[in-house]
Amino acid sequence: MATKGEITREKILEGATRIFNRQGFAATTVNDLLAATGTTKGNLYFHFPGKEEVGLEVLHRAKGGFIHFLDASLQGVSPGACLDNFFRQALEKHRESGFVGGCLWGNTALETSDTAPEFVGVASEVFTEWIGKLRETVAAAQAAGQVRRDLPAACLAELVVATVEGAIMQSRMKKEEGPLARTLETLRSLLELKVRDGRGLNPQ
Amino acid sequence: MATKGEITREKILEGATRIFNRQGFAATTVNDLLAATGTTKGNLYFHFPGKEEVGLEVLHRAKGGFIHFLDASLQGVSPGACLDNFFRQALEKHRESGFVGGCLWGNTALETSDTAPEFVGVASEVFTEWIGKLRETVAAAQAAGQVRRDLPAACLAELVVATVEGAIMQSRMKKEEGPLARTLETLRSLLELKVRDGRGLNPQ
Numbered sequence: 001m002a003t004k005g006e007i008t009r010e011k012i013l014e015g016a017t018r019i020f021n022r023q024g025f026a027a028t029t030v031n032d033l034l035a036a037t038g039t040t041k042g043n044l045y046f047h048f049p050g051k052e053e054v055g056l057e058v059l060h061r062a063k064g065g066f067i068h069f070l071d072a073s074l075q076g077v078s079p080g081a082c083l084d085n086f087f088r089q090a091l092e093k094h095r096e097s098g099f100v101g102g103c104l105w106g107n108t109a110l111e112t113s114d115t116a117p118e119f120v121g122v123a124s125e126v127f128t129e130w131i132g133k134l135r136e137t138v139a140a141a142q143a144a145g146q147v148r149r150d151l152p153a154a155c156l157a158e159l160v161v162a163t164v165e166g167a168i169m170q171s172r173m174k175k176e177e178g179p180l181a182r183t184l185e186t187l188r189s190l191l192e193l194k195v196r197d198g199r200g201l202n203p204q
Numbered sequence: 205m206a207t208k209g210e211i212t213r214e215k216i217l218e219g220a221t222r223i224f225n226r227q228g229f230a231a232t233t234v235n236d237l238l239a240a241t242g243t244t245k246g247n248l249y250f251h252f253p254g255k256e257e258v259g260l261e262v263l264h265r266a267k268g269g270f271i272h273f274l275d276a277s278l279q280g281v282s283p284g285a286c287l288d289n290f291f292r293q294a295l296e297k298h299r300e301s302g303f304v305g306g307c308l309w310g311n312t313a314l315e316t317s318d319t320a321p322e323f324v325g326v327a328s329e330v331f332t333e334w335i336g337k338l339r340e341t342v343a344a345a346q347a348a349g350q351v352r353r354d355l356p357a358a359c360l361a362e363l364v365v366a367t368v369e370g371a372i373m374q375s376r377m378k379k380e381e382g383p384l385a386r387t388l389e390t391l392r393s394l395l396e397l398k399v400r401d402g403r404g405l406n407p408q
Contacts (some may be wrong), residue, residue: 001364024317027230072333100318109377110314114304124377154392162370162387163363166310170366173313183366184357190394191400 008048012037013061016054021034021101024111025055025119059122062104066126069093077197080146082137084198087184090164091201095177102172105130106165131157140195148192156191163187216241217265220258226307227317229259229323233258238337263326265310269328273297274337281401282352286341288402293387298372299381305377309334335361345397352396360375360395367391 002010015037019028030051034041048054071091076082094102101107105123112119131154136159139153146158163183170179184201206214219241222234234255238245254257266275277293280286298306305311309327335358343357343363351360367387374383388405 002406007332020215023314024230024319027315028317079308102314102317106373108315109229109373110306110311111231113306113373113376114377115228115231120377125266126378128372146381151390151393155386158374158383159367159387159394160373161372162383163367164370165365165373166368166370167363169310169317169369170331171312172317172360173324173331175317179362179366180360186363190363 005047006124008039009042012044012054013058017058017062017104018101020055020058021104021107024053024107026111029106030190056118056122059108059119061102061125063122066105067129068076074137075134076145076155076195078195079137080141080193080195081197083134083141083147083191084188084195084200086134086137088199088201090168091177091181091184094165094168094171096181099177099180103165103168104170127161131161134160136173138191146192147196160187160191171185205406209251212243212247216243216248216251216258217262219243221262221266221308223306224259224262224307225311228311229255230315238293254400260322260326263308263312263323265329269325270309271333274334278337278341280399282350282399283344284397285287285401287351287395287397288346288399288404290338290341291338291392292403292405294368294372295385295388296382297326298384302379303375303379303384307369307372311374319346331365335365338364342395350398399402 012033016033019032020037023032028036028051029042030041033051034044034056037044044054048057069089070086071094075088076080076085105126108123109118109127112123134157135153138147138156141147142149142153166189167180167183170183171177181201186202213340215235220237223236223240224333227236230256232240234248237255237258238248241248248258252261273292273293277290278286280289287332309330312323313331316327317334338361339357342351342360345351346353346357368391371387373389375381385405394406
């Protein structure tokens, strides 16, 4: 059973994740953090030396969660179906959030690339893992004749991640799914993703 | 001839552009702004009511500069050469900055989408113009047989902007041109961009 201290720590990290994602790390003051997490300054500083450490812990935990999301979404009866499922899950994930918050990793990359090496280091690890997992799936889909074979899987995987990040940015900005949904459809066409066993972006 | 006041105002806006782009708007304090622009608090507040107004003015001016960049880079002896030139100029622009700062519009979109409607409004206008200009060029290139015709120009243009934004993010994060350069090459292949009269990404 979780102790009272563990519950408080958890509450701080959950609230911090929401507010950092919505308004960014730098724009979040310690007072914002207290309001968002419903804790006292005493409690916050009992568990963390400061805002930086809360931010880093948020990222480390989110990394685990995101890798789990990738593994769970890159599932299917064939490599092509895995890709198909990944695209659908990515859209669904952001639909659920109402296109608020966007992608924590993109946000972290843009906010901290020039200023906070430890923060961007975690984001960089996440992107490397993401591209690596997609590369394996794309290569398998190429071998299965479900994705075009004339371009290296590594190049296609790198482009997919860039495109998905940019499209999430556009949907978050407009607060509508159009940009992300349309761009994922275009991307599927460009990849020549052929899946009889996939469900597409908008399954009934 | 510019007055002393105009010169000071210019100096403030130039310094503000650099520091907002590098560390973000929210993370920049008024003191950072003074240090970056080499002005006194008295001078800053003589010209602007506050940091918000400096930020908005920076965006409005940058919008003009970016539209000019688009018009200047979407030039060539054929529509395909225009696209070819745009890709090359986009890479060159970020090479010159050493992949520091990234794209002001992507940064603004991610930093202010959920918090500052006036800021994200300017970014949204910029993206709409950018996608519109690319759509026209892509449509012309399709008509000229220089870009694949099986997908609508509007969809391809929207994907190009998302992909370029995501790839700039990756290069900025890694501080190397690889992600952007490779992704632009992959994108050219996926678009089936055929230009005898283009110069490619790395002309001699």
